[in-house]
Amino acid sequence: MNAPYERLEQLEQEALAALESAMDSGALQEWHRLYLGRKGELTSLLRLVAELPEDERPTFGRAANTLKATLESAYEQRVETVRRQELERELARGALDVTLPGRPLGPGHLHLTTQTLRRIYAIFAEMGFQVYEAPDVETDEFNFELLNMPPHHPARDMWDTFWITDKVLLRTHTSPGQIRVMRERYPEPIRVILPGKCYRYEQITARSEHQFYQVEGLAVGHGIRMSDLIGTLTEFARRLYGPDRRIRIRGSYFPFTEPSVEADMDCILCRGAGCRVCKYSGWLEIAGAGMVHPQVLRNGGYDPDEWSGFAFGMGVERPAMLQYSIDDIRLFYGNDLRFLRQF
Numbered sequence: 001m002n003a004p005y006e007r008l009e010q011l012e013q014e015a016l017a018a019l020e021s022a023m024d025s026g027a028l029q030e031w032h033r034l035y036l037g038r039k040g041e042l043t044s045l046l047r048l049v050a051e052l053p054e055d056e057r058p059t060f061g062r063a064a065n066t067l068k069a070t071l072e073s074a075y076e077q078r079v080e081t082v083r084r085q086e087l088e089r090e091l092a093r094g095a096l097d098v099t100l101p102g103r104p105l106g107p108g109h110l111h112l113t114t115q116t117l118r119r120i121y122a123i124f125a126e127m128g129f130q131v132y133e134a135p136d137v138e139t140d141e142f143n144f145e146l147l148n149m150p151p152h153h154p155a156r157d158m159w160d161t162f163w164i165t166d167k168v169l170l171r172t173h174t175s176p177g178q179i180r181v182m183r184e185r186y187p188e189p190i191r192v193i194l195p196g197k198c199y200r201y202e203q204i205t206a207r208s209e210h211q212f213y214q215v216e217g218l219a220v221g222h223g224i225r226m227s228d229l230i231g232t233l234t235e236f237a238r239r240l241y242g243p244d245r246r247i248r249i250r251g252s253y254f255p256f257t258e259p260s261v262e263a264d265m266d267c268i269l270c271r272g273a274g275c276r277v278c279k280y281s282g283w284l285e286i287a288g289a290g291m292v293h294p295q296v297l298r299n300g301g302y303d304p305d306e307w308s309g310f311a312f313g314m315g316v317e318r319p320a321m322l323q324y325s326i327d328d329i330r331l332f333y334g335n336d337l338r339f340l341r342q343f
């Protein structure tokens, strides 16, 4: 046995031993460079062929190539083993558990305000009211003037306004929709609710947001009376809050209704006995309302000598706050999912 053959055998033992102790992919790369690379041990051994007697060269060449194949296949196997071990270590550390099912993306659900709006829609739909949607961006004319508030009318101070230009604004209430629906439907009788966002340039507190929902109601027809308004609000309160609710009507003032009233309902928490929520009065305000002012009917195209109507406006967040004892309106639009997911 001459030196090159011995060297081949030595190399095989040495290389296979080194391969066994390569524990990660970095060590494997280094091993490959050392034994099978272009400047590796096997390549330099193959160069020794030239020093051998000519008749031994083919035998040595075959032996060297066999070794090369042996080392390559041992290397491939080792790579697989090390990869598996590396993955197992990762899994053991908990960094990656490929067997876990993916995190499901929930389908989401309706916002509390939307749920409340839909309950209100359903109740009024049963009473024959259609939903009419009016724009959020309004003109001074529709938001104020046509509702009996000419420029400098003191009642304008009831609503702090987000102005966009001198004559364009974000509606401060849903009432401008009354004019829009009357002008569109004349000479049909009208029974609609007008839901939507309203905007007020106000300090945000637990009880007031600068953006909130209202549902406006409007009925115009022949011979509509105050008793129809009271009956409608009573029926609404009983369907939303329970069949034994009582309604109380107080005189009030709005420029676009005459007479104007506020409708209160006996407190659902203390049933009229008085508590913190109703400020110990036993009553909760549920709507501002009244008979449509003759001038407003006229502005909508309806002759007040032939037509009459009632209108009301109510909050949407407030019923939800009462129902779920929510004491801060800011929670509705703070986008905190911990709050929203409860409903």
Ligand SMILES: [Zn+2]
Pocket (backbone or CB within 6 Å): 267, 268, 269, 270, 271, 272, 273, 274, 275, 276, 277, 278, 279, 280, 282, 283
């Ligand atoms: Zn109460």
